[in-house]
Amino acid sequence: MTLTFEQARLQAAADIRARYSSISTWDAAVLDQVVEALGSTGRPFSMNDIRLIVPEDSCRNAGLYFHGLLGRDPELLRVTGEEKSINDRAHGKPVKTYVLTKAGRRFIAERRATRTTEAAGRSAAA
Template identity: 50%
Template sequence: MNLTPAQAKARADRILAALKPTVSQWSTAVLDQAVLHLADSGQPFGMNDIRLLVPGDDCRKAGVYFATLTGHDALHPNEPPLLRKVGEETSINPKARGKKVNVYVLTRAGRQFIQDRQAERIQQRRAAA
């Protein structure tokens, strides 16, 4: 399927708009912390690492979370990417039956994006207090 850049952006907008509400602010905050922690190791990370680090329901939201971060790149093609895919590995989730999952590195822009989002949450809590 060959899409023009405008069509691709519109498609990405629709997909992300439909999926984003499924990830709560709490899950996003937990996953933001986990991604920053994993990125601090300097090693690539992915869903397997999240699965080992993040509890149950928040872990199940990680796929949409990663799609939102990588989808951000499609929505903002003139901005630097947030996550860069560097490979794949076999999922450790037994229900995945050997499915491949992506492995990423967090870019500087991605780190700044997450840190800005964390700062915004802190400001919102302070304003609400």
């Protein structure tokens, strides 16, 4: 079967998400909160903004986190441009800027609700 460009892009994005699904539940929760807060303004944000808020350990996983949100249908994050990285180790390389879409807000809210339900179930079982 021949894939269209868009089908191939979505398939590749799903493959990347599967490979990079090693983010801890804690880091995903922290990054969800930060992306939701930054995205709620409607203004573009980048890894530079996240780096100023999130502990270094969670920052190391932020790239994997973003790969998990990009390339989905419906679109969760929209790339709006680039800016120079503030990370010294990046040596001024560009980082993407994003806006959080309505679908992205719903996705993060649903993920937070699932985590809350699972935590309540663990507490009840203990």
